[in-house]
Amino acid sequence: AQTVTQSQPEMSVQEAETVTLSCTYDTSESDYYLFWYKQPPSRQMILVIRQEAYKQQNATENRFSVNFQKAAKSFSLKISDSQLGDAAMYFCAYRSGFRTSGTYKYIFGTGTRLKVLA
Amino acid sequence: SQTIHQWPATLVQPVGSPLSLECTVEGTSNPNLYWYRQAAGRGLQLLFYSVGIGQISSEVPQNLSASRPQDRQFILSSKKLLLSDSGFYLCAWREAGGANVLTFGAGSRLTVL
Numbered sequence: 001a002q003t004v005t006q007s008q009p010e011m012s013v014q015e016a017e018t019v020t021l022s023c024t025y026d027t028s029e030s031d032y033y034l035f036w037y038k039q040p041p042s043r044q045m046i047l048v049i050r051q052e053a054y055k056q057q058n059a060t061e062n063r064f065s066v067n068f069q070k071a072a073k074s075f076s077l078k079i080s081d082s083q084l085g086d087a088a089m090y091f092c093a094y095r096s097g098f099r100t101s102g103t104y105k106y107i108f109g110t111g112t113r114l115k116v117l118a
Numbered sequence: 119s120q121t122i123h124q125w126p127a128t129l130v131q132p133v134g135s136p137l138s139l140e141c142t143v144e145g146t147s148n149p150n151l152y153w154y155r156q157a158a159g160r161g162l163q164l165l166f167y168s169v170g171i172g173q174i175s176s177e178v179p180q181n182l183s184a185s186r187p188q189d190r191q192f193i194l195s196s197k198k199l200l201l202s203d204s205g206f207y208l209c210a211w212r213e214a215g216g217a218n219v220l221t222f223g224a225g226s227r228l229t230v231l
Contacts, residue, residue, distance in 0.1 A: 006161075033218050043206065045222035091161060095218055102169035103150040104212075105177075106220050110161035 002027045004094050006109035013082045014117050020067075021077045021112045023092030033095040034068065034075045039111070040088040048090070051075065079114075087116045120145035124209050124223035131230055137182075137196040139226045141209030144190065149211040151192040152220065153184055156206040168192060169214065204230045 003026045013019035025034070036048040051059045051068050058066050063083075067076045079086055092109040099105060121144045131137060143149050153165040164177045166184035174184050181200060185193045192209060209223040 004161075035219070043225050045208065045210075047219055047221075050219065093162075093220075102173070103167060103214070104218070105164065105167070106152065106210075107164065108154070108162035 002029070002094055002096055002105075002107050004092055004107050004109040006092055006112050008112045009110070010113045010115070012115045012117055013079070013086075015082055015084060017082055018078060018080045019082055019114065021079075021090050021092075021114065023075045023077070023109060025073050025075065025092075025094050027073070027094065027096075029097045031097045034066075035093040035095070035106075036064070036066070036075075036077045037091045037093060037108075038086075038088045039091065040085075045091075049077065082116050084116050084118060087114055089113050120211075120213075120221070122209060122211055122221060122223040124207075124226050126226060127224065128227045129229070131199050131228065133201055133230055134198045137194070137199050137203070137228070139194040139207055139209075139228070141192040141194075141223055142190055143211045146190070146211070146213060148189060148214045150214050151186065152210040152212075153192065153194050154208045154210065156208060156225075157204075162208065166194070199230045201230050204228055 005024045032053045034051045038046045038048050049059050049061045049064050058068050063080045065078045089111045091111045094107045096105040124141050152167045154162040156162050167175050168186045183195050207226045210220045212220050
């Protein structure tokens, strides 16, 4: 079974600085997607960024970028120029290959709480 | 545009009472639907998912059940709640055959006393 591990329960970053959140996963599949979701205090889950496993190029979305190391099964999130609004819980997620049940499974890590210091 | 609704937003129930959480999606047809539970320190735990009316896949054997009586409606139920059922429940959907992104509802906070 696939697993997603986030080994940093909590991280802090100074405003305007850069922070990297770690994520590793375990799978025997070759076709999958990886995601980072943000959960602010409102608890609404918001997609931050996604990466297709077949793409070697790392995904970027404005101040957010990933370092995808497929062989190492590592998928870290870098937040540049951190802002107070970035303070949230961040979840790494893995989308499995197609299942006989007719869809995909999405497996989430335990999350990293990011604090942004003014 | 597509929207997803969950209710109730907050629920306080005694142990042994029944539960019904509802999720509906608007603006799409035949969505894949998911129920997750978020407990402190445990991330999001996949409970059930569904690809169509009456089709439910269960990930965690427990006293919860799910049903999909209509194409865009997904219901999480329990006949008798346990203290351990307390948590934050999230419904999510993805477009069948479309983008791989999961879109979440606002969640339902359940406290069992």
